Amino acid sequence: MQAELFDWDKIRVFRTVAHLGSMSAAAIRLGGSVPTISRRVSDLEADLNTQLFHRSTRGIELTEAGSILLRHANVMADVMEAVEIDVADRLGTQTGIVRLDVDEALLAWWLAPQLPTFLRSHPGIDLRTSAWTPPTPEALNPADVLTTLDRPVQSDLVTRRLGKVHYAIYAAPSHPAVEGGLADLSDISAARCIFPQGLALRITGSLTPANPLRQFCERSPVTNSLASALAECRSGAALCALPTFVEASHTDICRICPLPDVRDDIWLSFPERARRLERCMTVLDWLRGLLCSEAHPCFRQNPAQALRMEPAPPLRRQA
The missing domain is CATH 3.40.190.10 (Periplasmic binding protein-like II)
Known part of the structure; x- marks a missing residue:
């Protein structure tokens, strides 16, 4: 790919996908659609004639070529940010x-x-x-x-x-x-109590197995949705x-x-x-x-x- 045809927008999309680890997350961050993000990455792979991501049902991960490109993309991003800062300082x-x-x-x-x-x-x-x-x-x-x-x-x-x-x-x-x-926990031990996933991981990862809070957490439902946990509580x-x-x-x-x-x-x-x-x-x-x-x-x-x-x-x- 000739340097004058190097498309920063494709590199920016690639860098965001690499950072977030998924096309859908990159689409949300960049305000586009998943097909558009996927097409940008595929176009960049075609431009470079190499595969940048391993794709599977478990998600995506960088290939060796993708890791090399990401290092250069990070340098490019630093340059773009420096330009923005210099211009912003004047304006x-x-x-x-x-x-x-x-x-x-x-x-x-x-x-x-x-x-x-x-x-x-x-x-x-x-x-x-x-x-x-x-x-x-x-x-x-x-x-x-x-x-x-x-x-x-x-x-x-x-x-x-x-x-x-x-x-x-x-x-x-x-x-x-x-x-x-x-x-205290002994008073509510039989009640249904929901733990958000992040908090549950902290409890089970930092407290001993004999700790009453850890025991209560381990026998309670865990959710990855803060909104649903709060909604059930309020109801x-x-x-x-x-x-x-x-x-x-x-x-x-x-x-x-x-x-x-x-x-x-x-x-x-x-x-x-x-x-x-x-x-x-x-x-x-x-x-x-x-x-x-x-x-x-x-x-x-x-x-x-x-x-x-x-x-x-x-x-x-x-x-």
Whole structure:
């Protein structure tokens, strides 16, 4: 393929597929359709006369040629980002796209209610949010800012630990478990309780087999859908283990049993280039304020303080 015919758009699509590990995820990220993404990758393979991905029913993975191309694609992306930064510095940096990857629960139940206020205050910033997924080992995360409960492993990211996420068992007011007030695990051991998949993995991976919470979790249903877990809880069909910050956006469920044995750090991460873009720094400052333990006690390090049996105050929405 001649250099002058080298199509950056195809490379960009290839790089996104390699990072996310699937055509469908890349289609969502890039705002296209799966057939279009697949065709772009196939066209690039035809241009290079080589196979870039192994395709199977289990998904896709890079071939040796694909891994080589990805290294060059990452260099190309760095050059494109440097061009954007240099131009943005001249044109004013409070405008443009900021890609924000966030833990799904934090995004849905804590950050999303505050997005309208942020966007009204910064109309020039095109904030594009996605639920965070771990990148493949070979790829770089294309996000400008990440807020996660797992510390990112990429060595090129600046990473800061903010507060802690704490967990509790919740129920609808109509659920029989609410009648007795504050409970412990022995009081609700026979009740149906749903655990989100990520939390269940943390519990089984960090607590000993003899721990009552781990035993309760292992005999409880696990779901990969936060929305369905919350819906069942709100309907009274089941108890649900949830992060305590859910109370700020859902006042129709009751905290009945704190879970002090499990908690997660909140990590705020960004590539070094983000420091040079004012719009990225604006988003970072906004996130620091929303996840600050001094302003929001539910993120305090101390479980005794963070899990006090008082409802988390609803997030204030500014006019």
